[in-house]
Amino acid sequence: MATVGDVRRIAAVLPGAVERQTTGGAAWFVRAKLFAWECHPWPSIPDAVRAIIAAEPVMGVKVADPDDALALREMAPDVFLPKTTGWGEPKIAFRMATIDIDHLEELVTEAWRTQAPRYLVREFDLGAG
Template identity: 75%
Template structure:
């Protein structure tokens, strides 16, 4: 089962990422823009969702648009929650117990990309592609 430490491990490798404690729990920002967070059972959530968030670890991430959110919810409706709170859209929340390591890394990294400025995305891409080249050259 994925944990907040797994989110931390992913976030620490993203340029400009910083973790902050908020009233709802842990949250990750890039250049003062929220991209991932531990969900808290706010009164403004629908009651069924609030019960899930109160009972287990749920994390929210920014998504590119409502179509991406809908695709994730339809792909795994028992993992991705249909709604949480009305603010901060577009976003999606998911049950950490249902997320694999690779999918978690993809969700957190893509959320960071959505919020990060171009120069940080470029830095991340350059570092990632150069380390990818080094790894493939080492395989020869």
């Protein structure tokens, strides 16, 4: 099972990534832009989704395009939750208990890429190569 600690480890190598505690739990930002967060069962979330978030660890990440979120939901409906709220779109929420660590790393890194300035993305890409 993936944990918040795994997200911390992944985010720690992303240039400019900063973890902050929010009302809903841990959240990660790059240059003040949110890219990953612990989901909280807010009243504005549909009842069925809110019940899942209340019962188990769920993370959310930014995605590049709403179609990406739709594709993820259709690819693995047991992992990715239906739409939570319209706030902060495009995004996707997923169950930590069912996400593969490699997929978690890909999701967090791609979420960071959607929010990071180009110079930080270049820095990361040059360091990875």
